[in-house]
Amino acid sequence: TSPNEVTTVRTAPSIGEVVGVLKSGWTDLTEQGARTLASQWGAETSFGKFCFNFNFGNVKASAGEQHMYLHGVWEVLPPGGADKAVAAAGGLAHIASDDEIKKHGWACDAAHKIVVFEPPHTACRFAAFSTLADGCAGYIKKHKGYAAQQSGYLAAINAGDIDQVAHVLKVIGYYTAPEASYASGMKRCKGTIDKALGPVPDAPPASAAATPPP
DSSP, rough: OOOTTTTOBBBBOOOOHHHHHHOOOOOOOOHHHHHHHHHHHHHHHHTTTTTTTTTOOBBBBOSSSEEOOOOEEEEEHHHHHHHHHHHTTTTSEEOOOHHHHHHHHHOTTTOEEEEETTSSGGEEEOOSSSSHHHHHHHHHHHHHHHHHTTHHHHHHHHTOOOHHHHHHHHHHHHHOOOOHHHHHHHHHHHHHHHHHSSSSSOOOHHHHHHSSSO
């Protein structure tokens, strides 16, 4: 019934398209940096298999933003928080069984539980974009905001320091999965990206980069 809700559509840009649009959309990114951010897109959406409405990073949306809904959204929470979330969900959430976790390959340590949400719970409401460029702009806007909040975040992205990038995203509250698992997933995706696109070109020396053209 919301005028801001749109139909959920699978959108699966290629690795090259994602890296290219990130570089053109955020000129402070190096080639390494664009690939690092693309590795988060790869981890969040399984390289586009679960990318809908050009939402690069599975970013949630408020009711006032253009959005769509996804089924079976899972979050990793401490036991107490998980039980409270289910109790407050009005029948729209449950604790995942061991069989369910195994079937989907979800990552969860013994100190946490996985809660599965269903629409129209707000945990299932995600930002929706009309084009690849719009999705990229929304994704970049989020990360620019994180860079403004967290000193050194952009430098970590451009250095390909995935452990630090994952740490900042955990501190911000971007994801609920264990930090080590999230970082590991990004690293695997970064390896796939580098294999697909080839070695990262060497950056020019700082002295050369600072030298004005004749």
